[in-house]
Amino acid sequence: MLRDEYDVSGQWQTTQTQGPAGSSLPAGDAVLRPGAHAAPAAEGKAGRRAWHWERWLVRRLWQWAGSPPVAVKLFGGHSVTPPAKEAVPAIHIKDRPALWKLFVDPLFQFGELYMHGRLETEGDLADVLERVFRGLEKRFHPGRMGWRWLLQPVNTLTRSRANAAHHYDLGNDFYRKWLDDQMVYTCAYFPRPGMTIEEAQVAKMEHVCRKLRLAPGMTVLEAGCGWGALALHMARHYGVHVTAYNVSREQIAFARERARREGLADRVTFVDDDWRNMRGSFDRFVSVGMLEHVGPPNYRLLGKVVACCLKSNGLGLIHSIGRNYAAPVNAWIRKYIFPGGYAPSLREMTAIFEPFNFSILDVENIRLHYAETLQHWRKRFEKVWDEVVQQFGETFARMWRFYLCCSQAAFQTGGLQLFQVVFAHGSNNSIPQTREDIYRRAALTADKARSASEQGVDA
Amino acid sequence: MLRDEYDVSGQWQTTQTQGPAGSSLPAGDAVLRPGAHAAPAAEGKAGRRAWHWERWLVRRLWQWAGSPPVAVKLFGGHSVTPPAKEAVPAIHIKDRPALWKLFVDPLFQFGELYMHGRLETEGDLADVLERVFRGLEKRFHPGRMGWRWLLQPVNTLTRSRANAAHHYDLGNDFYRKWLDDQMVYTCAYFPRPGMTIEEAQVAKMEHVCRKLRLAPGMTVLEAGCGWGALALHMARHYGVHVTAYNVSREQIAFARERARREGLADRVTFVDDDWRNMRGSFDRFVSVGMLEHVGPPNYRLLGKVVACCLKSNGLGLIHSIGRNYAAPVNAWIRKYIFPGGYAPSLREMTAIFEPFNFSILDVENIRLHYAETLQHWRKRFEKVWDEVVQQFGETFARMWRFYLCCSQAAFQTGGLQLFQVVFAHGSNNSIPQTREDIYRRAALTADKARSASEQGVDA
Numbered sequence: 074m075l076r077d078e079y080d081v082s083g084q085w086q087t088t089q090t091q092g093p094a095g096s097s098l099p100a101g102d103a104v105l106r107p108g109a110h111a112a113p114a115a116e117g118k119a120g121r122r123a124w125h126w127e128r129w130l131v132r133r134l135w136q137w138a139g140s141p142p143v144a145v146k147l148f149g150g151h152s153v154t155p156p157a158k159e160a161v162p163a164i165h166i167k168d169r170p171a172l173w174k175l176f177v178d179p180l181f182q183f184g185e186l187y188m189h190g191r192l193e194t195e196g197d198l199a200d201v202l203e204r205v206f207r208g209l210e211k212r213f214h215p216g217r218m219g220w221r222w223l224l225q226p227v228n229t230l231t232r233s234r235a236n237a238a239h240h241y242d243l244g245n246d247f248y249r250k251w252l253d254d255q256m257v258y259t260c261a262y263f264p265r266p267g268m269t270i271e272e273a274q275v276a277k278m279e280h281v282c283r284k285l286r287l288a289p290g291m292t293v294l295e296a297g298c299g300w301g302a303l304a305l306h307m308a309r310h311y312g313v314h315v316t317a318y319n320v321s322r323e324q325i326a327f328a329r330e331r332a333r334r335e336g337l338a339d340r341v342t343f344v345d346d347d348w349r350n351m352r353g354s355f356d357r358f359v360s361v362g363m364l365e366h367v368g369p370p371n372y373r374l375l376g377k378v379v380a381c382c383l384k385s386n387g388l389g390l391i392h393s394i395g396r397n398y399a400a401p402v403n404a405w406i407r408k409y410i411f412p413g414g415y416a417p418s419l420r421e422m423t424a425i426f427e428p429f430n431f432s433i434l435d436v437e438n439i440r441l442h443y444a445e446t447l448q449h450w451r452k453r454f455e456k457v458w459d460e461v462v463q464q465f466g467e468t469f470a471r472m473w474r475f476y477l478c479c480s481q482a483a484f485q486t487g488g489l490q491l492f493q494v495v496f497a498h499g500s501n502n503s504i505p506q507t508r509e510d511i512y513r514r515a516a517l518t519a520d521k522a523r524s525a526s527e528q529g530v531d532a
Numbered sequence: 533m534l535r536d537e538y539d540v541s542g543q544w545q546t547t548q549t550q551g552p553a554g555s556s557l558p559a560g561d562a563v564l565r566p567g568a569h570a571a572p573a574a575e576g577k578a579g580r581r582a583w584h585w586e587r588w589l590v591r592r593l594w595q596w597a598g599s600p601p602v603a604v605k606l607f608g609g610h611s612v613t614p615p616a617k618e619a620v621p622a623i624h625i626k627d628r629p630a631l632w633k634l635f636v637d638p639l640f641q642f643g644e645l646y647m648h649g650r651l652e653t654e655g656d657l658a659d660v661l662e663r664v665f666r667g668l669e670k671r672f673h674p675g676r677m678g679w680r681w682l683l684q685p686v687n688t689l690t691r692s693r694a695n696a697a698h699h700y701d702l703g704n705d706f707y708r709k710w711l712d713d714q715m716v717y718t719c720a721y722f723p724r725p726g727m728t729i730e731e732a733q734v735a736k737m738e739h740v741c742r743k744l745r746l747a748p749g750m751t752v753l754e755a756g757c758g759w760g761a762l763a764l765h766m767a768r769h770y771g772v773h774v775t776a777y778n779v780s781r782e783q784i785a786f787a788r789e790r791a792r793r794e795g796l797a798d799r800v801t802f803v804d805d806d807w808r809n810m811r812g813s814f815d816r817f818v819s820v821g822m823l824e825h826v827g828p829p830n831y832r833l834l835g836k837v838v839a840c841c842l843k844s845n846g847l848g849l850i851h852s853i854g855r856n857y858a859a860p861v862n863a864w865i866r867k868y869i870f871p872g873g874y875a876p877s878l879r880e881m882t883a884i885f886e887p888f889n890f891s892i893l894d895v896e897n898i899r900l901h902y903a904e905t906l907q908h909w910r911k912r913f914e915k916v917w918d919e920v921v922q923q924f925g926e927t928f929a930r931m932w933r934f935y936l937c938c939s940q941a942a943f944q945t946g947g948l949q950l951f952q953v954v955f956a957h958g959s960n961n962s963i964p965q966t967r968e969d970i971y972r973r974a975a976l977t978a979d980k981a982r983s984a985s986e987q988g989v990d991a
Contacts, residue, residue: 210959423882426856427879430856432856440891502946507898508967
């Protein structure tokens with residue numbers, strides 16, 4: 074009997090049931106109660122039951138993962154339930170090779186096996202991942218990336234375009250299915266409870282515009298404009314002229330078409346090019362959700378480009394996923410979701426600012442808003458599940474669900490952060506005196522958000 | 533004739549006048565107009581006039597300093613006036629050894645010579661320094677401290693106490709002369725124009741309390757409490773229990789006496805000890821203006837102590853002078869004003885947070901508020917000039933004036949920043965959802981600030 078740190082007074086339960094051969098699990102909210110018999114999930118064949126020492130290894134793996142309050146159900150009907158006072162959800166490993174893959178490389182294989190249906194969860198996937206991440210959090214301690222950068226390819230011009238194509242050129246139709254009507258694919262902002270994702274995305278764009286202190290006639294440079302929602306919002310509601318860069322052809326085409334349709338083509342120029350090629354002189358610089366694709370080896374270059382393009386009395390804003398400390402991106406995410414992606418710590422982000430004497434004026438961390446955003450996306454995604462399966466196959470759909478759930482869990486448990494950084498040239502004294510103006514007319518903004526969301530063209 | 537980068541179309545003017553021997557300069561607002569003859573300032577003796585190649589060296593030094601719009605008047609009546617379209621203030625170097633000291637170590641000797649009256653400025657000292665700093669800013673580029681740390685002593689427990697004594701134990705009477713009535717010796721907050729320093733210091737304390745989201749009954753740990761104003765403000769207006777550490781005996785004695793007099797002694801405990809010895813478990817951690825004395829080699833230890841003392845659902849705030857990039861403190865400031873002092877860049881500050889998985893939630897940079905604060909202090913200081921000279925001598929008074937002016941100029945030109953950083957444990961999800969609440973009842977706060985400032989006990 075193995076006692077462990079999770080609950081020293083409790084004891085492990087290993088249960089075994091006989092069920093119909095090859096039964097697949099319901100995707101419901103079934104949970105295992107400690108000590109209770111597992112739901113029928115056995116393979117039926119005695120020869121395919123997990124061996125005693127495999128169950129021992131499962132318990133070791135569970136401890137290595139920081140003893141999360143999660144049970145493990147194995148092929149052949151065995152359940153390994155940790156000592157816990159409450160009911161716990163379960164991870165179901167459906168065959169022996171899957172179990173061994175998990176032993177060898179758990180952080181990669183969890184996603185891989187889920188994607189191929191060889192690992193299931195009983196209980197909500199995001200909830201299970203949240204429990205696992207909280208455990209891992211105890212286990213892994215802040216370190217530095219140091220030499221690990223040598224193992225990761227640098228995002229060159231060509232690679233950046235390929236990386237963007239991998240993710241963003243899946244087809245606008247796919248994203249339209251589960252994003253808000255303006256197709257904003259970055260963290261939303263929920264200043265009030267119960268907001269819809271449409272409202273929250275408009276609130277985010279407003280929040281960014283207010284932080285930038287936009288005024289009519291200003292010129293704005295945007296790096297990584299997605300489907301163009303922010304650029305169009307700024308032009309429409311603040312009367313500014315926007316030049317927006319993006320390397321995703323699908324997104325640029327969509328954005329240009331929308332600008333034309335909405336009569337904003339004269340005020341917004343969408344450029345199909347990399348941020349490295351940005352030129353000109355602008356009153357404002359903004360980048361929402363692009364830094365994740367830049368990679369730390371390029372931060373200094375990004376700072377240099379921005380330093381050249383931002384007028385001496387200008388303001389800049391970078392909105393990016395980040396971390397509390399430097400750590401590599403999960404291998405599964407890098408392989409399937411964001412090749413070349415990286416979430417920097419604030420320390421790493423300073424490489425953009427410090428070499429060019431930028432003043433960091435304001436940093437806001439809104440990670441819990443991203444957890445909420447992902448919950449909204451997930452809900453919408455589940456609604457169009459069948460369509461996605463039909464169009465892209467079940468493996469793709471499961472991959473995407475896993476990505477949404479594990480991102481949500483990471484923001485919820487603090488594994489990922491969301492930073493909005495406002496900055497200016499070090500010698501710029503026409504900087505905002507306080508931040509009161511951002512919040513002054515909060516009620517007004519809420520109205521604006523609602524009306525803008527109602528105007529949403531794709532609704 | 534030497535043409536230079538400052539104004540390539542202009543030309544240097546070297547003028548010479550004969551004046552009464554040994555006349556000392558008026559401390560007025562006299563300025564030199566380009567090409568105009570200098571005000572009478574000659575020594576009268578031809579043998580003590582600056583040589584031709586000394587004047588050449590002055591021009592070289594001026595160029596090295598980034599060609600600031602400032603003239604240089606030399607002993608013996610020579611004036612070296614840069615090509616400029618407008619009238620420029622002047623630096624007056626009063627004897628030959630002073631000039632040579634300036635050639636050898638300008639960044640240290642400027643203050644040293646001013647302190648001893650061998651260098652004067654015509655025009656406001658802070659304005660002259662601002663012009664010089666803007667020039668130097670062009671000249672020096674962001675680097676890293678790197679090996680330079682090896683040259684600086686680490687602030688051990690003993691040294692920290694000695695450093696604090698050097699600056700803060702000058703006597704409460706001295707600081708009372710020119711600080712606000714609550715003796716707050718850190719950056720004030722001026723959300724509205726025309727505030728008095730009393731109002732702005734209360735507004736700063738309110739701003740800090742709001743960022744900390746204080747609630748009645750909470751326990752607060754304060755590191756480096758000065759004369760105790762913030763601790764007492766929190767206890768009185770927010771009903772919290774404060775434990776405040778400080779190594780300056782004079783300050784602690786003052787703070788304890790004030791707590792007793794105001795009937796807050798049961799809610800505020802002032803501890804005469806170093807931050808390294810902080811123990812206990814608190815809902816909030818706050819440190820305003822202490823980090824400058826800690827020094828980067830100790831940041832990790834500070835983070836560790838805070839990580840131990842802050843409850844898992846707690847919030848912390850560090851308010852500190854900082855920089856846009858790592859750079860050493862001016863040697864003169866280190867020698868006379870803040871031995872062991874250091875203003876970190878945000879990158880350096882992350883050494884407090886990242887190793888302990890702290891989440892940085894909010895960073896605000898209010899450097900221009902410090903420039904304004906210093907202006908207030910300077911005005912008050914000039915009013916008590918004669919008293920200070922009588923008590924401490926003229927050299928001390930000039931030293932203090934130089935320190936106030938060069939700090940003001942540094943904040944005004946972006947050489948120094950003022951960061952307020954709010955943070956929490958990485959796993960803490962009871963963090964503020966937005967920052968709206970800080971600003972929600974701005975009008976209410978203004979009233980509170982006024983009434984609290986009227987209550988000021990030392991008024």
